[in-house]
Amino acid sequence: MVSFALTRADRAILKEAKAQADLASRHAREFEHDEDRMLPHAFPEAEGRPDTRAMLAHLEPETSGAKILTALLYLEDWRGGVPLREARYSLGNTALRIAGAPEQYERWRNRTIAIGLTESVGGSDPASTRTTATWDAAAGEWVIEGEKIFITYAESCDAVLVLARLVHPERRGLSAFMVEKGTPGLSVGRQFRKMGIRFEDTAPLAFSACRVPAFNHIDGDLKSMLRSFSESRPVVAAYALGVTRAALDFTWGRLAEIGIAPDYDQGPTETTAAADRLMSLEAEWEATWTVVLQAKWIEQNEGPGKIDSSMAKAMGGGLARRVTQTCIDVLGVCGLSDAYPIEKAFRDARIFDIYEGTGEVQRLIIAREILGYSPKELN
């Protein structure tokens, strides 16, 4: 039966997450001029409060499902502008779970694993990868050489799952390798200076004669590794929902001070232009929320759909841009001030249509599937 009613357990977890987001929001600006500072595992306000992800693990049978709830938890994190507790879970963890052998997954499952995909020549096109992994038969080791950029969790992760081109007498193509922090030859570069999401750890990684044992070769196919994006992309759209929810709520709050409030029965001639524009964005927000949950519901029931994740991600990326741009239009000069959260939302939100596949990449994926074209036929 079609239902959008949250269960009692859903509501309890999300209520706590919302309370924690409110607590975290006081720290949201601390990283703006201190980008080398790492996000703490938890801010002091987390003391004595339950870990919402642990609550979810405990209550899962009574919830709408871990995948749906996880997306909604990230939404709340981003509503606060910075997470009160770091998730300690990254895209590399998902990729390892999907593509790794059971003994590999066991070995690293409790570590934070960054994913090393993007290089200076591009992230959208893995075929352009220049990093190499050369087989040293005598030592039984792979030797990794190359550079990765824009790596989330580069500095704070425990290990990185890196994509490299094989140099091997009998094998070729792209494959993934687990490289633990502290491995000789792996170095972390300086934090990137970004427009927004400055609390996120983003740095380049360099691999120079970096040797890993054969065990670290994640020999699943590239496709299955890239499938981890199908799980993470709707979550990125949930980030966008969080930032835009906070932006819309703030903007409505300021408008209320001059007597403008949402009215769901007014037509265009009975309302202000400001309220009318925000209402259009509210409609887009609700549509995006629905599609993010749809992607996660499909994932829970049948595994990630071929294009459902891309649909959610494309909507989230566009929503983030439109909402934050329009809120500043509506707020005018007050939208520009560092004294208010909107200018930060505007800077932070812009990433969502870029990382984990740009809006254009999502549309390519969708278009190829619906039109029945191969990557060669539509590129």
Place this chain on the structure above:
Amino acid sequence: MISFALTEEQTLVQAAAKQFAADEARPAARAADEAGEFPEMLLRRAWDLGLAKSAADAEPMDQPSVLNAVALGEIAHGDAALAVALAGALGFARAVASQGTEAQRERHLAAFQSDAPVFAAVATRDAGWFCGQGRATRAGRAGNGWRIEGAKALVPLAARCDRLLVTAETEEGVRGFIVEAKSPRLRIEPARGTLGMRALQMADIVLDGVEVTDDELLPGAMRRVIDASRIALTAVLGGLARAVYEYTLPYVKERVVHGEPIGRKQAVAFKLADMHIAANAIRWTGLRAAAELDSNPEAARTARLAQRYAAEQALKIADEGVQLFGGYGFIREYPLEMWYRNARSLSVLDGLAGV
């Protein structure tokens, strides 16, 4: 618990509506638009789906709003105008069945069990101020009953409706009154033709001091009735949007320009991707609002926002459909221009036409 799964009953109704839309509604749509009327046989076949009968049933169905939305979406995939023709009767029947007194249900719903189509409408929107008829509809006490003054805009199949549920401002807020179309001092203006949905023969209704007895006042507020009408409208827009998308998809693979199909160019392929994204989102925001109305006292926010999203996006999809067909999009041999006119019409009909 969050779920996107239709029930077995909803799936069966969906399949029947889909079949009817493909076999009968779609092939008749262009001729009906040109003639400005539906063939009697088509209306009868639409009625045979049994949707209005079941809406008028006193026994409450599971999720009546979801069921209606699913069915209307499929019919609109064939012909949005025909879906609206049914939606008027469905809206009236649901309102009276769920909110009406026992006497009202007996008096007004018996006809819905017949095999011949019954036409009715929920007339909520006052005639537009810009269009000459502009006047707020008001009802005041008159003796033992009420006296209604005002005008309602563009009621679908106005001349064929036996009954209308008319909203009017009273001292206790907006209320609904069941008005017989034959009432003295009720005047149905001539249908002048409209941009789209032409077979609906939409016409204004003028209430020039129409008197109704107290027992024609629908108990309760009009909130749910308005929410339901927006959900139905969203479903119709969703069906129309999907029709345009599905019709355009094979065309861009066939149409060769500069040596290759236009679908192989990103500028075109991305439009198709966006149409697909939005058509899916319209469908599910609409069903979400429907599910909320079925389990809550009201769904004012989700219903209104679903309808707003659907209106904006369906128009955009229909617009791109015309564009991708180029000249063929503009000529009446193809359905794109009709769908574009229909999308423009439906997307301004919020609360207007008793959908």
